[in-house]
Amino acid sequence: MKKWISIVLLSLYLFSTTELYQLLKIPVLIEHFIEHKEQNPEITLRAFIKMHYDHPVKDADYQTDQKLPFVVHSSPLVLIFTVPDCRIEVIKTIIKEGHKEMYSYNYLFYDKGALNSIWQPPKHC
Numbered sequence: 001m002k003k004w005i006s007i008v009l010l011s012l013y014l015f016s017t018t019e020l021y022q023l024l025k026i027p028v029l030i031e032h033f034i035e036h037k038e039q040n041p042e043i044t045l046r047a048f049i050k051m052h053y054d055h056p057v058k059d060a061d062y063q064t065d066q067k068l069p070f071v072v073h074s075s076p077l078v079l080i081f082t083v084p085d086c087r088i089e090v091i092k093t094i095i096k097e098g099h100k101e102m103y104s105y106n107y108l109f110y111d112k113g114a115l116n117s118i119w120q121p122p123k124h125c
Contacts, residue, residue, distance in 0.1 A: 019070070019073065022070050024069075025068060025069035026069060028064070028067050028068060029069055032052075032064055032068060035061075036048055052065055052068055052071070053070070053071070056071070
């Protein structure tokens with residue numbers, strides 16, 4: 001069961017973040033080739049591919065041509081995760097006074113004046 005879930009999740013990820021979803025359009029390619037084959041029985045697969053991918057033209061079936069795989073590219077889902085490159089180090093020292101321990105932190109990131117100016121009770125004029 002875990003194997004199938006992994007395959008489904010990987011497939012969903014690949015189809016949403018890469019051009020792999022274009023492979024789902026292969027039935028359209030086959031149907032369109034059959035249409036061209038009915039119109040011109042002498043056309044080969046190579047000539048069909050060259051006609052639609054090498055030198056595409058706007059003809060009567062242009063809308064169908066645009067549905068072929070790898071003709072129109074869209075921007076797939078892009079996930080970007082960034083991790084800031086900063087470290088905050090708090091140096092902790094223990095001062096023992098009898099049986100009571102006091103923790104002293106480095107005051108590099110602590111501005112007592114700024115905090116005291118912000119947290120003031122309302123003043124009556």
